[in-house]
Amino acid sequence: MHFYSLQTCAGALNEKNEVTREIRYAKLNYQNKKIVQINSGNIKVKEWYKLTKQLFNKQSLTTIPTLKYQGKTASDDIDKVNLLNTVFCKQVTIDFNHLLYPLKMLKTPSLW
Secondary structure, three states, X not given: OOOOOHHHHHHHHHHHHHHHHHHHXXXXXXXXXXXXXXXXXXXXXXXXXXXXXXXXXXXXXOOOOOEEEOOEEEOOHHHHHHHHHHHHXXXXXXXXXXXXXXXXXXXXXXXX
C-alpha cells in the first residue's frame, strides 16, 4: 500500500487545476474565434450554419421524447403539441365564476 504526503496530493491538485484552467481558456478562445468568423460580413450561408452548429455542439436534431400526461401518451409531433397545449391551458385557466372584481368607484357630482 502506498501512502502519499499531503504536499504530493496538493501538488497534484494544483497541476490538475492548472490543466483545467488551460482547457477552459482554449475552449473560450476557440469559441471566440468562431464567433468572429460568424460575425464577419463575408461568410457564405453554408459556412455560417456549419460554424453555428459547431459552436453550439449540435451534432444532430434533437426531438422531444414521448410525453405522458394523465394516462395519455403522445409520440408524434402533432400529439405532443396538442398534449402540451392541454397542459399549458390548464395551468392558465381562470375560473371567472369565482373571480372577485374590485369595487367600482362611486361617481359624485363634484367630480363631474
